[in-house]
């Protein structure tokens with residue numbers, strides 16, 4: 288057996304990683320921690336993420352990207368893969384949740400959420416995989432889904448949960464297609480993470496009620512999602528593909 292895993296490193300030093308949704312929340316924590324592990328992080332968001340890039344350091348750069356703008360996403364990937372400096376990984380954290388009771392969700396709300404959470408992610412991830420192939424193969428793609436994909440969602444998130452279930456299928460499809468080229472594709476499915484998205488549209492009473500069902504008794508801090516993200520990008524995870532890593536404090540045991 289060739290013993291080629293280095294116990295001292297995750298193997299991320301110097302690697303170029305694109306993190307979307309990096310202006311705040313989980314994406315910001317992922318960008319900061321991946322940079323601390325030595326990755327050269329490109330942060331992208333519809334909001335300004337220069338503050339996150341400055342916090343990340345290690346050569347991190349900030350880009351504006353609306354996931355709904357397919358051409359802009361594809362141009363960003365083309366830019367990041369031009370020349371001899373390959374893109375090693377995509378971490379898609381960007382996502383949208385505007386809570387709305389099931390009975391009153393409109394077609395426009397479904398279209399907006401689908402454009403960001405599903406169609407936008409599809410085209411960015413596809414462009415990434417195609418670029419990784421052109422680079423000669425190898426790479427990592429991590430898509431942020433949600434516990435809602437497995438439970439149907441709660442607190443006015445049915446439309447969002449539908450999108451995240453679709454992303455689970457996208458992840459599996461891409462894992463099958465990317466495997467022969469050494470590209471792993473996985474999902475992280477968070478439960479409750481203390482970010483603006485989690486708190487948006489939830490009262491303190493809602494949050495307390497939701498957290499009662501978490502065995503560890505609290506929501507995650509964003510950096511507690513950065514650690515499993517780094518693991519999935521690492522050399523240590525090279526045989527893991529097509530799977531969902533559930534990071535939820537035991538709230539949902541799949």
Ligand SMILES: NC(=O)c1ccc[n+]([C@@H]2O[C@H](COP(=O)([O-])OP(=O)(O)OC[C@H]3O[C@@H](n4cnc5c(N)ncnc54)[C@H](O)[C@@H]3O)[C@@H](O)[C@H]2O)c1
Nearest residue numbers: 308310312313333353354380381382433479480482484485
């Ligand atoms: N926080 C949670 O409890 C939780 C639970 C399950 C899943 N998730 C998922 O984790 C990921 C990160 O969530 P978060 O809690 O950090 O959310 P957040 O709302 O705090 O951050 C999401 C980021 O995505 C960006 N974004 C939104 N629309 C965009 C667009 N069209 N183009 C580019 N960027 C866009 C936002 O500007 C924001 O910076 C999301 O995909 C979310 O669905 C979060």
